[in-house]
Amino acid sequence: MDAELFPRERAEIAPGAVHAPDWLDQERQRDLVAACREWARPPAGLRTVHTPGGGTMTARQVCLGWHWYPYAYARTAVDGDLAPVKPFPAWLDELGRHAVTDTLGPAAVPSRPYDIALINFYDGDARMGMHRDGDERADAPVVSLSLGDTCAFRFGNAETRTRPYTDVELRSGDLFVFGGPSRLAYHGVPRVQPDTAPPWLGLTGRLNITLRVSGL
Secondary structure, X not given: XXXXXXXXXXXXXXOOEEEEOOOOOHHHHHHHHHHHHHHOOOOOOOEOOEOOOOOEOOOEXXXXXXXXXXXXXXXXXXXXXXXXXXXXXXXXXXXXXXXXHHHHOHHHOOOOOOOEEEEEEEOOOOOEEEEOOOXXXXXXXXXXXXXXXXXXXXXXXXXXXXXXXXXXXEOOOOEEEEOHHHOOOOEEXXXXXXXXXXXXXXXXXXXXXXXXXXXX
């Protein structure tokens, strides 16, 4: 009840890691969902990711700019239909730079443009294990945008997948940016809350758009 009575406040979860609730307005959220639906179409569309050890990620993924597969980048969907990866639009770079400026300050904005988007789709049963975003050659802050269902986002430390970590509730429209000393922190999604997406969004499930600078 308190969460509904009082606005959620911006918080620094760890040094260089900031949660900004309700950062995206309704119009921008609708626009991003519509864009994600187009990006998810073949060729090089939404796919299931398989790890080298034989595991399967429960969140499905589509990439822009560079195609990520465990644990490298390519210009084609090498673990999918082999089609060229979809281009990374300039307006996403602008959005990423705005996000960093607003949370970490102008000095944290990378000199190179954002050129990778990893878009993960979670249904009610999907999860994401603790991992680090360490396949890039640049140390620019990671920008994470949430759409649809609420999730628990577990943000840890750069040394181990285990404690200490902090669980943050990410709702539709929330922004999470992590850079500097938190750039290589382990993080994951232990659970999604089904049927919590705002009705006006027209989305069942959760979309997470993660923007990165490749350095490639």
